[in-house]
Amino acid sequence: xxxxxxxxxxxxxxxxxxxxxxxxxxxxxxxxxxxxxxxxxxxxxxxxxxxxxxxxxxxxxxxxxxxxxxxxxxxxxxxxxxxxxxxxxxxxxxxxxxxxxxxxxxxxxxxxxxxxxxxxxxxxxxxxxxxxxxxxxxxxxxxxxxxxxxxxxxxxxxxxxxxxxxxxxxxxxxxxxxxxxxxxxxxxxxxxxxxxxxxxxxxxxxxxxxxxxxxxxxxxxxxxxxxxxxxxxxxxxxxxxxxx
Amino acid sequence: xxxxxxxxxxxxxxxxxxxxxxxxxxxxxxxxxxxxxxxxxxxxxxxxxxxxxxxxxxxxxxxxxxxxxxxxxxxxxxxxxxxxxxxxxxxxxxxxxxxxxxxxxxxxxxxxxxxxxxxxxxxxxxxxxxxxxxxxxxxxxxxxxxxxxxxxxxxxxxxxxxxxxxxxxxxxxxxxxxxxxxxxxxxxxxxxxxxxxxxxxxxxxxxxxxxxxxxxxxxxxxxxxxxxxxxxxxxxxxxxxxxx
DNA sequence: CGGTATTTTGAATGCTATCAAATAGCGTGG
DNA sequence: CCACGCTATTTGATAGCATTCAAAATACCG
Numbered sequence: 001x002x003x004x005x006x007x008x009x010x011x012x013x014x015x016x017x018x019x020x021x022x023x024x025x026x027x028x029x030x031x032x033x034x035x036x037x038x039x040x041x042x043x044x045x046x047x048x049x050x051x052x053x054x055x056x057x058x059x060x061x062x063x064x065x066x067x068x069x070x071x072x073x074x075x076x077x078x079x080x081x082x083x084x085x086x087x088x089x090x091x092x093x094x095x096x097x098x099x100x101x102x103x104x105x106x107x108x109x110x111x112x113x114x115x116x117x118x119x120x121x122x123x124x125x126x127x128x129x130x131x132x133x134x135x136x137x138x139x140x141x142x143x144x145x146x147x148x149x150x151x152x153x154x155x156x157x158x159x160x161x162x163x164x165x166x167x168x169x170x171x172x173x174x175x176x177x178x179x180x181x182x183x184x185x186x187x188x189x190x191x192x193x194x195x196x197x198x199x200x201x202x203x204x205x206x207x208x209x210x211x212x213x214x215x216x217x218x219x220x221x222x223x224x225x226x227x228x229x230x231x232x233x234x235x236x237x238x239x240x241x242x243x244x
Numbered sequence: 245x246x247x248x249x250x251x252x253x254x255x256x257x258x259x260x261x262x263x264x265x266x267x268x269x270x271x272x273x274x275x276x277x278x279x280x281x282x283x284x285x286x287x288x289x290x291x292x293x294x295x296x297x298x299x300x301x302x303x304x305x306x307x308x309x310x311x312x313x314x315x316x317x318x319x320x321x322x323x324x325x326x327x328x329x330x331x332x333x334x335x336x337x338x339x340x341x342x343x344x345x346x347x348x349x350x351x352x353x354x355x356x357x358x359x360x361x362x363x364x365x366x367x368x369x370x371x372x373x374x375x376x377x378x379x380x381x382x383x384x385x386x387x388x389x390x391x392x393x394x395x396x397x398x399x400x401x402x403x404x405x406x407x408x409x410x411x412x413x414x415x416x417x418x419x420x421x422x423x424x425x426x427x428x429x430x431x432x433x434x435x436x437x438x439x440x441x442x443x444x445x446x447x448x449x450x451x452x453x454x455x456x457x458x459x460x461x462x463x464x465x466x467x468x469x470x471x472x473x474x475x476x477x478x479x480x481x482x483x484x485x486x487x488x
Numbered sequence: 489c490g491g492t493a494t495t496t497t498g499a500a501t502g503c504t505a506t507c508a509a510a511t512a513g514c515g516t517g518g
Numbered sequence: 519c520c521a522c523g524c525t526a527t528t529t530g531a532t533a534g535c536a537t538t539c540a541a542a543a544t545a546c547c548g
Contacts (some may be wrong), residue, residue: 028408036297065384067388067392067393068474069303072391072392073387073388073391073392075384075387075388082333086325087377087380089372091374091377093381094378095381095384095385096384107501129490130335133331133335133337133382135336137339138381139380139383139384139387140309140339140340140383141339142387143317143319143383143386143390144311144317144319144386146387146390146391146435147317147390147434147435147524148311148315148316148317149311150437150503151503151504161304182525182526182527183526183527183528184526191390191391191392192393193504193505193506194504194526195504195507195527195528195529196503196504196507198526198527198528198529199528199529201504201506201527202528202529214513230311230312361510393534394535395536426493426494426495427494427495427496428493428494428511435537436495436537437536437537437538438495439496439497439513439536439537439538439539440535440536441539442494442495442497445495446497448497449524460546467498
């Protein structure tokens with residue numbers, strides 16, 4: 001049996017609030033109904049909405065919107081420990097589609113079960129809300145990124161942010177991380193062309209800032225990158241001011 | 245005494261769920277502590293967070309982030325009936341600044357009072373959550389707008405969306421609305437230059453689509469605009485599927 | 489009526505897209 | 519194990535949209 005504390009969700013929430021053993025076992029109660037899915041499948045389709053949310057246990061996922069001309073904008077990527085479709089399940093509205101980027105494993109969560117957990121345990125409810133709020137803050141940061149930064153800065157900021165998130169769940173550190181995204185994914189997320197993404201990555205590599213090759217992001221000069229885009233990971237590393 | 249049903253907040257929430265007289269009086273209970281502010285003042289500053297949220301009663305406000313190079317990205321505008329700083333008050337984190345665009349009137353709302361209302365009245369709690377969720381959906385729509393549309397399309401989409409929101413609170417219709425935003429505001433919201441905003445507005449005007457002059461937006465061809473950007477106001481006009 | 493903020497227009501530059509094509513990587517089947 | 523086909527990456531040349539710099543015209547305010 002897996003050690004409860006080691007699920008990505010527990011790690012992430014644990015970074016927000018201290019979790020007791022009983023908190024952890026309540027959380028693990030949500031991890032029944034495991035499901036596996038191959039890469040490139042839609043989990044939720046734009047407009048559809050049902051009573052189920054998911055916790056991503058393994059693999060990467062993206063949420064996106066398609067425009068009438070066929071282009072798409074990726075709103076966010078989700079990594080292990082993230083909820084999928086939480087708001088759409090709670091509020092019966094889905095404004096975007098969700099697709100698996102890699103093969104994934106998810107745990108189905110019934111809204112009813114989740115609300116029960118919240119009712120039993122304020123600490124967990126807060127932690128989950130906190131995480132949801134962080135996700136929203138990331139969308140805002142993403143908006144600023146696309147609206148006001150050059151292509152090189154966008155890329156740097158994006159890869160730094162991803163690094164911080166992965167570090168939180170033990171899948172990366174300041175030296176880099178494994179990343180399954182293609183240059184097309186990056187393009188759709190950053191509002192660029194895949195061709196230009198390639199040139200931007202080359203530029204970052206040639207300036208000794210970072211290398212993204214063979215599915216691995218390597219920060220060659222973390223501090224330099226952070227300075228370049230004024231990266232402030234504070235909005236991700238909350239030190240749980242609400243509950244201790 | 246003002247008729248309760250006529251506050252912009254009541255109008256907006258009323259479009260989500262049917263509100264009874266007792267719901268309305270509970271709502272109006274939140275409208276004590278009226279405050280007035282002149283244009284161009286900060287209500288909440290990036291990073292600060294306190295226990296107070298606001299309901300905007302009159303005037304326009306914008307929430308934005310400033311980048312280290314001095315440029316700014318406006319994340320959203322708020323119009324009468326919108327909450328200001330709701331999430332930051334609930335979760336003790338503010339990721340953006342809020343500034344008055346015009347002279348405004350707000351009602352201060354203590355988190356405690358708001359939570360009391362929620363506890364007493366599920367219908368209102370749902371309506372408010374719904375409104376908050378709509379605001380989030382608008383940020384996502386905004387992201388898509390900036391990431392994947394041309395300058396002309398961005399402008400058209402933005403002004404259409406604003407029109408829908410204003411219509412909901414009785415401040416506009418399909419023919420147009422009064423709009424206090426300067427071309428600098430539009431530029432900061434759409435990730436453009438003020439100079440280019442001007443050219444884009446001219447282009448829209450010369451194509452007979454819309455006219456924005458002397459603080460008035462006039463839709464010269466509403467259907468043409470909606471088609472141009474595939475505008476779908478569905479995500480704003482919810483017909484309250486949750487509570488009737 | 490002067491002063492400031494906003495809008496408008498012009499010319500030149502530059503960043504990113506588009507179009508086109510070559511190279512490299514990877515899984516599959518012979 | 520190699521050939522094949524597909525997807526992803528890389529590079530070059532050209533076009534275009536939006537920015538930048540500059541300045542004039544107009545609106546707004548006390």
